[in-house]
Amino acid sequence: MSTVTQDAIPSDTDTDNATGAELHAEPAKHTPREGAFGNATHLQCRECQHQVTLGPFYACPECFGPLEVAYAFPAVTREEIEAGPRNIWRYKALLPVPDDIETSRNTEPGFTRLLRAHNLGAELGIDHLWVKDDSTNPTNSFKDRVVACALSAAIELDAKVFACPSTGNLANAVAAAGARAGIKTVVFIPSNLEHPKQVNSAIFTDSLVAVNGNYDDVNKLASEIAGEEEGWAFVNVNVRPYYAEGSKTLGYEIAEQLGWRLPDQIVIPVASGSQLTKVHKSFQELIKLGLVEDKPYKVFGAQASGCSPVSVAYKAGTDAIRPVKPDTIAKSLAIGNPADGIYVLDICRETGGAVEDITDDEVRDGIVLLARTEGIFTETAGGTTVGVLKKLVESGQLDTSLETVVINTGHGLKTLDSVSDRVSAAATIEPSYAAFQATGLGA
Numbered sequence: 001m002s003t004v005t006q007d008a009i010p011s012d013t014d015t016d017n018a019t020g021a022e023l024h025a026e027p028a029k030h031t032p033r034e035g036a037f038g039n040a041t042h043l044q045c046r047e048c049q050h051q052v053t054l055g056p057f058y059a060c061p062e063c064f065g066p067l068e069v070a071y072a073f074p075a076v077t078r079e080e081i082e083a084g085p086r087n088i089w090r091y092k093a094l095l096p097v098p099d100d101i102e103t104s105r106n107t108e109p110g111f112t113r114l115l116r117a118h119n120l121g122a123e124l125g126i127d128h129l130w131v132k133d134d135s136t137n138p139t140n141s142f143k144d145r146v147v148a149c150a151l152s153a154a155i156e157l158d159a160k161v162f163a164c165p166s167t168g169n170l171a172n173a174v175a176a177a178g179a180r181a182g183i184k185t186v187v188f189i190p191s192n193l194e195h196p197k198q199v200n201s202a203i204f205t206d207s208l209v210a211v212n213g214n215y216d217d218v219n220k221l222a223s224e225i226a227g228e229e230e231g232w233a234f235v236n237v238n239v240r241p242y243y244a245e246g247s248k249t250l251g252y253e254i255a256e257q258l259g260w261r262l263p264d265q266i267v268i269p270v271a272s273g274s275q276l277t278k279v280h281k282s283f284q285e286l287i288k289l290g291l292v293e294d295k296p297y298k299v300f301g302a303q304a305s306g307c308s309p310v311s312v313a314y315k316a317g318t319d320a321i322r323p324v325k326p327d328t329i330a331k332s333l334a335i336g337n338p339a340d341g342i343y344v345l346d347i348c349r350e351t352g353g354a355v356e357d358i359t360d361d362e363v364r365d366g367i368v369l370l371a372r373t374e375g376i377f378t379e380t381a382g383g384t385t386v387g388v389l390k391k392l393v394e395s396g397q398l399d400t401s402l403e404t405v406v407i408n409t410g411h412g413l414k415t416l417d418s419v420s421d422r423v424s425a426a427a428t429i430e431p432s433y434a435a436f437q438a439t440g441l442g443a
């Protein structure tokens with residue numbers, strides 16, 4: 001990790017001032033063991049395709065574009081995958097992790113349920129609707145997937161501290177995974193974050209740092225620390241290429257759980273945009289590997305109007321994403337300057353999807369709608385996704401005859417306050433049958 005020495009480190013929000021060339025100024029002090037990154041062969045710039053060796057590098061030395069993991073995949077069969085463990089390591093051949101990853105102390109996330117959403121589908125008029133419910137991961141959000149991959153990279157790169165700037169869920173996942181692995185964690189969050197998300201980090205680590213500022217401020221601080229401190233693996237800063245690959249497993253699982261088929265349409269929440277771009281990457285990989293049939297699919301992005309820079313750019317028909325100061329109850333999506341926003345625009349446009357946003361009231365409605373139709377309690381991010389799904393149907397942007405998957409990325413118990421004034425006991429009564437009868441709730 002000590003090769004990361006520049007003062008200004010690119011991050012979710014700060015890619016412009018990256019000094020990627022300096023990434024290679026010093027040789028790495030630690031040489032990762034053979035096979036540390038599985039079938040990954042190198043890192044490759046998303047912008048100019050420049051290739052970089054595997055290591056704690058995340059910005060292109062040529063153009064400062066983001067680096068992505070590239071692979072030489074062996075022939076992988078459905079049967080081999082199906083014979084694997086019921087967690088993300090069943091896809092280890094497609095991830096930057098060693099072959100013995102299953103022996104490492106990690107949180108083993110993934111293989112979450114894909115539920116046929118008959119009731120929500122009927123309510124919205126969608127014929128074939130599924131909910132991919134990632135709220136059942138170890139710390140109740142999809143972030144356990146990305147963190148598991150980042151932890152593997154951090155260990156292989158000999159990091160001493162496992163860290164992140166976070167809008168909440170990532171901090172929960174990093175703190176828990178670090179506890180399991182026995183590695184020191186330090187997690188940074190905006191101080192105004194929902195209380196349950198703070199508790200869900202502080203229970204796993206005594207190094208939760210609440211910063212007076214929004215996520216973009218927290219992210220900047222993390223970048224500064226990464227530049228100053230040796231041996232730190234910031235999961236979404238200096239090991240971001242490996243971290244981001246974890247989101248591919250969401251896409252792999254959906255395809256496998258549909259019987260090795262891609263859905264026609266998929267709706268995904270967008271904060272930094274990493275998850276959306278990686279689900280698309282996963283679908284492309286499955287097609288290339290011959291594990292699913294090639295077919296068109298549409299990708300839709302969901303944001304809350306109080307932090308919707310990607311949706312605003314989409315609707316304006318521009319590639320220029322103007323950073324915003326977030327003001328929304330969907331705090332987990334409150335990234336005002338999304339690193340992968342431009343790629344979200346590309347993917348949604350190229351696949352014939354869209355990016356849409358909804359008000360905070362509609363976010364709350366979305367939470368209640370999913371709960372009352374499918375018995376799934378989602379957090380504000382899921383409320384945003386379900387609310388956007390509804391809006392896409394109403395505006396005719398989503399084809400209701402096509403098979404559609406909506407992703408629930410986090411659990412509602414972490415954002416209880418957002419809906420606690422919407423719901424209450426139907427009645428408070430004395431413990432007598434007569435009192436119950438008086439409520440009119442009898443059959």
Ligand SMILES: Cc1ncc(COP(=O)(O)O)c(C=O)c1O
Pocket residue numbers: 141142143167168169170269270271272273274275276332333379381382409410
């Ligand atoms: C519950 C939840 N859903 C979605 C997202 C958005 O993920 P991404 O930053 O990959 O767009 C986050 C990010 O923190 C999140 O916590």
Ligand SMILES: [Zn+2]
Pocket residue numbers: 045046047048049050060061062063064065
């Ligand atoms: Zn480049």
